[in-house]
Amino acid sequence: MMIYKNIISLFILFFVSAFTWAQKPNYDSLAKEKEKIVLLFLDLKETDAIADIGTNSGYSLIPIANEYPNIKFTIEDIDSSSCNIKNITKRIKKLGDKTNIEQFSFVYGTETSTNLPTCKFNKVLMFMVLHEMTFKKEMLEDVKRILQKNGSIFIQENISHKPQKKQRACNYRFLTEEEFKQVMTENKFLLKREQISFDTGHNTYLKLFEYTVAD
Numbered sequence: 001m002m003i004y005k006n007i008i009s010l011f012i013l014f015f016v017s018a019f020t021w022a023q024k025p026n027y028d029s030l031a032k033e034k035e036k037i038v039l040l041f042l043d044l045k046e047t048d049a050i051a052d053i054g055t056n057s058g059y060s061l062i063p064i065a066n067e068y069p070n071i072k073f074t075i076e077d078i079d080s081s082s083c084n085i086k087n088i089t090k091r092i093k094k095l096g097d098k099t100n101i102e103q104f105s106f107v108y109g110t111e112t113s114t115n116l117p118t119c120k121f122n123k124v125l126m127f128m129v130l131h132e133m134t135f136k137k138e139m140l141e142d143v144k145r146i147l148q149k150n151g152s153i154f155i156q157e158n159i160s161h162k163p164q165k166k167q168r169a170c171n172y173r174f175l176t177e178e179e180f181k182q183v184m185t186e187n188k189f190l191l192k193r194e195q196i197s198f199d200t201g202h203n204t205y206l207k208l209f210e211y212t213v214a215d
Contacts, residue, residue, distance in 0.1 A: 030198075034206070035063045037197045041208045042154055044123070046070050051121045051146060053114060053139075054129030056082050058091040060156070061125070066098035074121070076107045076114050083108075112138040114146060122151040130157055130183070132172045140187040144213050153189065155209045156197065164203065174204055190214040 042064065044050070048071060052061045055075035065073055077083035089101050109115040112135045124143055133139050143153055160174040175183070184191065189211040199205040 034198050037195065038156065038208065039064065039067055041193070041195055041197075041210070042123070042125075044068055044071060048123050049121045049148070050074065050123045050125065051076060051114070051116055052125045052127070053143070054078075054126060054132070055088075057087040058083075060127035062088070062091045062095050062099065064125075065103055066095060069099055069103065072103060072105065074105050074107060074116065076109050076116060078109055078111060080108055111135050113142050114139070116142075116146045118145050119148050121146055122148045124151070124153045126153060127156040128158065130155060130180070131175050136183055137187060140184075140189070144188075147213060150212065152192065153211050155211065157207060157209075158204045159207050160204050162203075177207070180209075184209075184211055188214045 044064070044067075046068070050071060051074045053076050055061055055077050056079070058075070061073065061075065065071070075083065075088075083106070085101055085106070088104060092099055092101065107115055111133070124147060126143075130136065147153065157180060158174045159177045159180060161176070163176060163179075164173045181191070190213070191209065192212055193208075193210040195208045197206045197208050
C-alpha cells in the first residue's frame with residue numbers, strides 16, 4: 001500500500017513539474033509578444049525626449065529601455081521608496097543587464113505635479129498609472145505643460161468591460177473604456193491611435209492609447 005502511494009505521489013509530482021516546464025515558454029512568449037506590440041506602438045527614435053510618469057520599480061519601462069540603449073529616459077514618481085536607483089538596478093539585472101542605470105535620470109513629483117521641466121518632452125509615457133491618480137485633472141494639466149508642441153502622451157491601462165470594485169493589489173479600480181476616454185476628452189486631449197495589447201478574455205483587457213493636446 002505504501003509503495004502504491006509513493007508511486008502515485010511521484011506521478012503527480014512529475015505531472016506538475018512537466019506542466020510547469022511546458023507553461024514557462026508559453027508565458028515568456030506571451031510577454032515578448034506584448035513587449036513587441038508596445039515597442040511598435042511607441043515607435044521610439046534616438047532623438048526622442050521621453051518622460052515616464054509613475055515609473056515605480058521599472059516593470060514597464062526597463063523592457064522598453066533594453067531595446068533603446070542610446071535613449072536617455074527621465075523617470076518620475078512620487079514614491080522614492082519604490083522608484084530609486086537600487087530597485088531600478090535590480091530590475092535591470094533581472095531582465096538581462098541590457099541597459100544600465102546611467103540611462104535614467106530621476107525626478108520626484110507630487111500628486112498634482114511631475115516637477116519636470118516645461119516643454120521638454122515630445123513623448124510622455126504613463127503605463128498603468130492613470131487609474132491610480134487621485135488628482136487626474138491636475139496631473140493631466142501638468143503633462144500638457146511638460147509636452148513639446150505636437151508631442152504625444154502614450155498611455156497603457158487595464159480597461160474593464162464594466163464598472164468594477166477596487167483592485168486588491170492597488171486599492172483602485174480600473175476604468176471602463178468609456179470612463180477612460182471621458183477623462184481624456186474632458187481634459188482636452190485628442191485621441192490619435194489605440195490598440196489592444198492583450199485581452200484576458202475575462203473582465204479586463206490591456207490597451208494602448210496615443211493622445212495629443214487638443215487645439
